[in-house]
Amino acid sequence: MVVVFAVVALAVLAAFAALHWYAWRRMVRDTAARGSVARRVGTVVFVAGPLVMVGAFVGGRAGAPFWLERVLAWPGYLWLALFLYLVLALAAGEFVRPLLRRWLARGDAEVPAERADVRAAEPVAEAVGARTAESAGTREPVLVQGPEPQPTRTAVGPSRRLFVSRVVGGAAAAxxxxxxxxxxxxxxxxxxxxxxxxxxxxxxxxxxxxxxxxVSDIHLGPILGRGFTQRVVDTINATQPDLVAVVGDLVDGSVEDLGPAAEPLAQLRTRHGSYFVTGNHEYFSGAEQWVDHVRELGLTPLENARVEIDGFDLAGVNDISGDSYGDGPDYAKALGDRDTARAAVLLAHQPVMIHEAVEHGVDLQLSGHTHGGQMWPGTLIADMANPTLAGLERYGDTQLYVTRGAGAWGPPVRVGAPSDITVVELASKQA
Structure with a gap:
C-alpha cells in the first residue's frame, strides 16, 4: 500500500513539474531573450510559485505557526488558481499559434504592386542621380545603367515566431x-x-x-477570517430565517487559531435556533473542540441526534470522515425511534450520505461539501464523485438539496460555481 501511494505521489509530482516546465517555456523562454532581466524574473516566479504553494498546503498539516500559514496562504493558493487557468489558456493558444503565423505570412506576401514598383525604382533613381552629378560639366552625357533592383528587407524587429509567442503568452496571462x-x-x-x-x-x-x-463550507482559515464570518452572519440575518443549519466544513484550523474568527456566529438571530453538524474538515481540525466551541457560541450541535421542531423533525449525523476517528454517523441513533408520520429533515455534510437517508425514510436531506466544483473544470470531477453536485434532486421518496457553500477551500477563488446561502422554504401540500 505504501509503495502504491509512493508511485502515485511521484507520478503526480512528475506531471505537476512537466506542466510548470511547459508554462515556463511558453511564457518565459519563448518570449524573453536569454540573459535578460525579464527571463530571470520569470524563471524566479515559476520556481518560487510552486514552492510557496506546496508550503501553503503542507503548513497547516505540519503544525506550522498560524502566522506562517497566513503568510504562505495568499501567494501559494492564488498561484495554484492562476497556474491552472494559465495552463488552460496556453493549451488553447496552441491552436491559435499556427493560425496567427499563417495570417502574418499572408500579410507579408500580399504587398501592393505600386509599393513594389516604388521599392524597385528607388535604387535606380539614386544611382542615376549620383552618376549624373559626377559627370556634370562634361560635353557629352553619360548614360549610366543602374544596378539590378534589390529586394527590400523587412524592418528590424522581433521575429515572427517571437511576436506570436508574445501575443499568445500575453493573452494567456491576461x-x-x-x-x-x-x-x-x-x-x-x-x-x-x-x-x-x-x-x-x-x-x-x-x-x-x-x-x-x-450555509455550508465557510472554511475559515488563514485567508477567510472574522470579517468573512461577519459578512456571512449579516447575510443570514437579513433573510430573517426561522432556523439556521450550518452543514459542516466551518473551519480549516484549530480553535486556538480560529476561535476569534468564528465569534460572529454568536450573532445569528432565528426563531427556532441555529444547528450544526460536522464536515470532513472539522475532523482535520479537532472536531471535538469545535463542537464544544460552537455550542459556546449559541449553536446546537446535532451529533447523531434529533430535535422536534413545530411540524417536523430535524436530525443531524456526523460526517462519514468521523469513522476514522471513532465518531462516524449513526443513523439509527438519529432517526431510529422517531414517529414516521412526521416529516424528517436531515443535516448531513456529504451528498453521498443520501442512500442511508433514503433507507431511514428521510423526507429532505440538506448537504454541502461539493462547493459546486468551486473552479471549472473541477466541476466535472466533483460531478462524477457526488450523486448531486448542486441543487435539488429526488432519490425515491427523499429529496436532496446540495448548497455550493459560502466560502472556498484552498484558493479563495470560484469559477463557474458561485457561493451561496440558500433559504429553503418548506411547503405543505395541505396548504
Whole structure:
C-alpha cells in the first residue's frame, strides 16, 4: 500500500513539474531573450510559485505557526488558481499559434504592386542621380545603367515566431489573471442568497412556509477570517430565517487559531435556533473542540441526534470522515425511534450520505461539501464523485438539496460555481 501511494505521489509530482516546465517555456523562454532581466524574473516566479504553494498546503498539516500559514496562504493558493487557468489558456493558444503565423505570412506576401514598383525604382533613381552629378560639366552625357533592383528587407524587429509567442503568452496571462481576479472577488465579497421552495408531503399546514437558512463550507482559515464570518452572519440575518443549519466544513484550523474568527456566529438571530453538524474538515481540525466551541457560541450541535421542531423533525449525523476517528454517523441513533408520520429533515455534510437517508425514510436531506466544483473544470470531477453536485434532486421518496457553500477551500477563488446561502422554504401540500 505504501509503495502504491509512493508511485502515485511521484507520478503526480512528475506531471505537476512537466506542466510548470511547459508554462515556463511558453511564457518565459519563448518570449524573453536569454540573459535578460525579464527571463530571470520569470524563471524566479515559476520556481518560487510552486514552492510557496506546496508550503501553503503542507503548513497547516505540519503544525506550522498560524502566522506562517497566513503568510504562505495568499501567494501559494492564488498561484495554484492562476497556474491552472494559465495552463488552460496556453493549451488553447496552441491552436491559435499556427493560425496567427499563417495570417502574418499572408500579410507579408500580399504587398501592393505600386509599393513594389516604388521599392524597385528607388535604387535606380539614386544611382542615376549620383552618376549624373559626377559627370556634370562634361560635353557629352553619360548614360549610366543602374544596378539590378534589390529586394527590400523587412524592418528590424522581433521575429515572427517571437511576436506570436508574445501575443499568445500575453493573452494567456491576461485571461488567467482576469479569471482568477473575478473569481476571488466573488468569494471575498461574500455569498449571495438563493431561495428555494421544497414541498414535503408530510409537512402539516401549520408549518407551511417554514424557512431554513442553509450555509455550508465557510472554511475559515488563514485567508477567510472574522470579517468573512461577519459578512456571512449579516447575510443570514437579513433573510430573517426561522432556523439556521450550518452543514459542516466551518473551519480549516484549530480553535486556538480560529476561535476569534468564528465569534460572529454568536450573532445569528432565528426563531427556532441555529444547528450544526460536522464536515470532513472539522475532523482535520479537532472536531471535538469545535463542537464544544460552537455550542459556546449559541449553536446546537446535532451529533447523531434529533430535535422536534413545530411540524417536523430535524436530525443531524456526523460526517462519514468521523469513522476514522471513532465518531462516524449513526443513523439509527438519529432517526431510529422517531414517529414516521412526521416529516424528517436531515443535516448531513456529504451528498453521498443520501442512500442511508433514503433507507431511514428521510423526507429532505440538506448537504454541502461539493462547493459546486468551486473552479471549472473541477466541476466535472466533483460531478462524477457526488450523486448531486448542486441543487435539488429526488432519490425515491427523499429529496436532496446540495448548497455550493459560502466560502472556498484552498484558493479563495470560484469559477463557474458561485457561493451561496440558500433559504429553503418548506411547503405543505395541505396548504
Amino acid at each position: 485571461v488567467a489573471a482576469g479569471t482568477v481576479g473575478y473569481g476571488a472577488y466573488g468569494v471575498l465579497s461574500g455569498p449571495k442568497v438563493k431561495r428555494l421552495t421544497v414541498p414535503l408531503a408530510k409537512l402539516p399546514r401549520a408549518a407551511h412556509g417554514f424557512r431554513i437558512a442553509v
